[in-house]
Amino acid sequence: MEDFNSVVDWSRAMFALTAIYHYLFVPLTLGLSFIIAFMETKYVRCGDEKWKRMTKFWMKLFGVNFAIGVATGLILEFEFGTNWSNYSYFVGDIFGAPLAIEGIFAFFIESTFIAIMFFGWNKVGKKTHLTATWMTAFGASLSALWILVANAWMQSPVGMEFNPATARNEMVDFWAVLFSPVAMNKFFHTVTSAFMLSGVFVMGVSAWFLLKGRESWLAQKSMKIGAIFGLVSTLLVMFTGDGSAVQVSKVQPMKLAAMEGLYEGKTNAALSIVPGVEIPSGLSFLAYRDADAYVAGINDMVEEAPYRMEAGRVAIDLFAQYKDAQRVGDTEAMNEIAEIFKDEEFKKEYFANFGYGYLNSPEDIVPPVGLTYWSFRVMVGLGMWIFLLFIVSLWYNRGGRLERIPRLWLYLFLWAIPLAYIASQAGWVVAEVGRQPWTIQGLLPTVAAVSRVEASSVEITFWLFAVLFTVLLIADVTILSKQIKKGPSDN
Amino acid sequence: MEYTFLQQYWWAIISLLGALLVFLMFVQGGQSLIGYVSKNDTERTMIVNVLGRKWELTFTTLVTFGGAFFASFPLFYSTSFGGAYYVWMAILLVFVIQAVAYEYRSKAGNFLGRKTYDAFLMINGLAAPFLIGAAVGTFFTGANFTVDFARIGNYAAGENIISQWESPWRGLEALTDARNWALGFALIFLTRTLGALYIINSVDDDAVVERCRRVIWLAAPAFVVLLLIFLFTAVFGIFTSPIFLAMLLVGVLLVVWGLFITLFKGNKRGIWSVGAGTVVAVFTLLLYVGYTGSYYPSLVDSASSLTIYNSSSSEYTLTAMSYVSLGIPFVVAYIWWAWWVMNRKKMTKEEVENDGEHLY
Numbered sequence: 069m070e071d072f073n074s075v076v077d078w079s080r081a082m083f084a085l086t087a088i089y090h091y092l093f094v095p096l097t098l099g100l101s102f103i104i105a106f107m108e109t110k111y112v113r114c115g116d117e118k119w120k121r122m123t124k125f126w127m128k129l130f131g132v133n134f135a136i137g138v139a140t141g142l143i144l145e146f147e148f149g150t151n152w153s154n155y156s157y158f159v160g161d162i163f164g165a166p167l168a169i170e171g172i173f174a175f176f177i178e179s180t181f182i183a184i185m186f187f188g189w190n191k192v193g194k195k196t197h198l199t200a201t202w203m204t205a206f207g208a209s210l211s212a213l214w215i216l217v218a219n220a221w222m223q224s225p226v227g228m229e230f231n232p233a234t235a236r237n238e239m240v241d242f243w244a245v246l247f248s249p250v251a252m253n254k255f256f257h258t259v260t261s262a263f264m265l266s267g268v269f270v271m272g273v274s275a276w277f278l279l280k281g282r283e284s285w286l287a288q289k290s291m292k293i294g295a296i297f298g299l300v301s302t303l304l305v306m307f308t309g310d311g312s313a314v315q316v317s318k319v320q321p322m323k324l325a326a327m328e329g330l331y332e333g334k335t336n337a338a339l340s341i342v343p344g345v346e347i348p349s350g351l352s353f354l355a356y357r358d359a360d361a362y363v364a365g366i367n368d369m370v371e372e373a374p375y376r377m378e379a380g381r382v383a384i385d386l387f388a389q390y391k392d393a394q395r396v397g398d399t400e401a402m403n404e405i406a407e408i409f410k411d412e413e414f415k416k417e418y419f420a421n422f423g424y425g426y427l428n429s430p431e432d433i434v435p436p437v438g439l440t441y442w443s444f445r446v447m448v449g450l451g452m453w454i455f456l457l458f459i460v461s462l463w464y465n466r467g468g469r470l471e472r473i474p475r476l477w478l479y480l481f482l483w484a485i486p487l488a489y490i491a492s493q494a495g496w497v498v499a500e501v502g503r504q505p506w507t508i509q510g511l512l513p514t515v516a517a518v519s520r521v522e523a524s525s526v527e528i529t530f531w532l533f534a535v536l537f538t539v540l541l542i543a544d545v546t547i548l549s550k551q552i553k554k555g556p557s558d559n
Numbered sequence: 560m561e562y563t564f565l566q567q568y569w570w571a572i573i574s575l576l577g578a579l580l581v582f583l584m585f586v587q588g589g590q591s592l593i594g595y596v597s598k599n600d601t602e603r604t605m606i607v608n609v610l611g612r613k614w615e616l617t618f619t620t621l622v623t624f625g626g627a628f629f630a631s632f633p634l635f636y637s638t639s640f641g642g643a644y645y646v647w648m649a650i651l652l653v654f655v656i657q658a659v660a661y662e663y664r665s666k667a668g669n670f671l672g673r674k675t676y677d678a679f680l681m682i683n684g685l686a687a688p689f690l691i692g693a694a695v696g697t698f699f700t701g702a703n704f705t706v707d708f709a710r711i712g713n714y715a716a717g718e719n720i721i722s723q724w725e726s727p728w729r730g731l732e733a734l735t736d737a738r739n740w741a742l743g744f745a746l747i748f749l750t751r752t753l754g755a756l757y758i759i760n761s762v763d764d765d766a767v768v769e770r771c772r773r774v775i776w777l778a779a780p781a782f783v784v785l786l787l788i789f790l791f792t793a794v795f796g797i798f799t800s801p802i803f804l805a806m807l808l809v810g811v812l813l814v815v816w817g818l819f820i821t822l823f824k825g826n827k828r829g830i831w832s833v834g835a836g837t838v839v840a841v842f843t844l845l846l847y848v849g850y851t852g853s854y855y856p857s858l859v860d861s862a863s864s865l866t867i868y869n870s871s872s873s874e875y876t877l878t879a880m881s882y883v884s885l886g887i888p889f890v891v892a893y894i895w896w897a898w899w900v901m902n903r904k905k906m907t908k909e910e911v912e913n914d915g916e917h918l919y
Binding site: 072131142150153154155158162164169172181182238239240381388428515516518519522536540543544551 | 629636641645651670720
């Protein structure tokens with residue numbers, strides 16, 4: 069038993085490691101591709117070589133970052149199989165489809181057109197090249213759509229039915245999976261936050277050039293583009309973030325309670341800013357658009373958990389009965405049980421709690437509250453700060469007056485780059501730590517989702533990839549800084 | 560559509576993706592030849608760059624192969640990946656180091672130095688085909704797993720995992736079967752042959768082309784011998800099945816024709832004929848193993864063996880994915896167009912020396 073817990077822990081560590089590293093590189097790919105496409109569009113329209121030089125400069129940085137994003141992404145896809153074997157069977161019928169679609173459509177668009185974008189300057193016409201650049205940007209966001217649909221489905225499983233004959237959930241409504249409100253919100257929130265980070269990156273690097281007194285034209289223009297792109301994105305991030313909170317309150321009330329550190333449920337629940345500072349009735353309003361609404365607390369849900377565990381075990385036992393009937397060839401009993409699994413009432417009361425049946429104690433349903441609570445505040449706080457920086461940058465940039473900007477602001481723009489990365493990682497911590505212990509909300513906890521691999525095997529691969537990714541990250545950062553210092557090339 | 564038809568249709572798509580992946584591993588084969596076919600920095604840069612413009616295509620095909628396999632035959636995904644853990648992790652590892660190697664090798668501040676990244680390319684070039692070959696070998700030679708759906712009905716922790724691996728070697732035990740070695744090495748020599756053919760087709764340099772021809776003289780016969788050993792020892796049934804045998808022969812003839820025009824006629828486009836032959840032959844082998852019995856036999860419990868019928872997704876999902884598959888011809892079309900655009904002019908020494916624009 070002790071040994072099995074460590075399998076679960078190491079498998080989670082392995083997945084967290086790869087997800088965290090992967091997401092260090094993804095947001096810049098998503099956003100910078102569009103920024104580059106804007107710049108190149110400007111070049112194609114006005115024909116001024118300065119714009120081409122600028123496009124190529126940012127493209128160089130894009131390339132360095134892209135390669136390592138691809139490398140870390142490969143592992144994630146296969147890890148569902150290697151480390152989450154039961155998961156990938158139990159819901160593979162639904163979960164596999166978006167991954168396959170992502171590969172067939174999005175990845176090939178990206179990888180085909182990126183080659184033209186980098187090496188095709190002298191091989192295709194200007195307009196074809198521009199199209200390739202836009203297609204790369206479009207492909208990147210399209211791949212984000214499908215992987216986020218997959219992720220959202222884990223948080224809010226819809227459009228499927230459990231089939232006892234195959235012992236798995238099976239898709240019954242593809243559109244419900246694709247257009248689930250959680251998926252749509254998650255997609256727009258994630259992608260716009262990635263655009264925001266890219267805006268910060270471009271603004272910060274441009275600020276560095278201004279501080280060094282180099283590349284004044286390129287830096288000012290880039291900063292303006294980065295700041296406008298970033299500012300618009302930030303507004304969308306806020307809007308979709310609010311939408312996400314509403315969705316979380318509907319499908320993952322425990323995550324919401326952890327985000328707010330709310331132990332006792334109440335009406336007129338206050339929104340905590342930091343411990344001790346709060347907005348009266350703010351949480352009730354945020355989650356339910358009603359200041360008087362009741363928000364469930366962590367303790368309420370723990371109290372309710374034994375009933376859910378009981379209900380879950382009823383569903384699991386029923387499945388076991390099906391298998392027994394199958395063993396003795398009792399088709400009548402099998403059909404009867406299969407019908408029960410299709411019953412709407414049964415689905416809601418029992419099957420929705422299937423995963424609770426695998427838990428040991430009611431406390432297992434509580435995610436790490438401190439980490440979730442503080443990550444949420446880090447994300448929102450840094451987001452607000454970055455929002456302010458975009459406004460300042462644009463304020464000084466009006467009518468090309470950026471020369472007069474106090475140097476302090478330029479330093480703040482530069483230092484905002486790591487902050488944006490911290491904010492986006494914190495966002496994923498809220499989403500993924502906050503949903504523990506579920507790999508699929510309510511249906512499958514991590515303890516029943518893993519592969520039956522020895523903990524030591526997972527530990528070995530964990531350290532192997534931890535070292536490799538860290539080394540590659542160092543290489544990525546040093547190459548990027550060297551490329552920035554070198555500046556745009558002049559051939 | 561009939562459920563069984565959908566299962567066969569999706570196995571055909573998986574087989575096709577697998578076949579395309581093997582062909583596209585000319586990139587790996589090319590990487591394993593860099594040190595041998597280039598004698599100076601300029602030649603090396605030329606070869607790295609013609610390969611570097613294609614590595615992502617291979618990589619994406621691998622990812623898509625994985626994703627499509629997951630979507631259409633999830634039980635394979637959970638059984639093999641979660642079981643033969645070390646093998647799949649090793650495959651992932653050698654692809655991770657490849658993905659950064661091209662972009663980083665010649666950049667200032669790359670931390671590990673160019674030689675390390677070139678070593679990454681070499682490791683990937685040899686280990687990727689070998690490991691994938693050996694892993695696919697187990698489709699024919701079997702693996703040590705059990706599958707029991709009833710386990711889901713047990714709520715004690717650790718007791719409810721459907722697929723279990725019955726060897727502590729976690730897939731490495733496949734190396735105790737010489738037939739898996741044969742297929743692994745066959746793939747190394749096949750990809751080296753394809754890599755040499757690709758370089759011949761993409762580089763305008765007589766010395767390099769000549770060295771590539773010499774590679775083929777050794778690699779191609781080695782491939783044929785190893786493949787025949789594998790076929791006779793692991794896939795003998797194919798010789799008694801007229802349709803599959805005929806398809807296999809078409810593949811073989813295309814390969815032989817491509818090799819013939821390359822070695823004896825000075826033709827530089829042999830890659831296309833050999834490539835098409837490779838796709839047909841690999842497609843046939845995978846199709847055969849899926850359509851005739853079990854494509855992933857269990858050595859410890861024959862009832863656990865995976866067939867395309869007991870391991871596929873539901874009828875609904877396969878139907879939905881079949882609509883998705885209608886888009887594949889469009890994908891192939893723009894890949895083809897992009898290839899043609901980028902490769903119509905061969906890489907020359909002048910291009911490497913004068914054009915510093917985003918060279919690897």
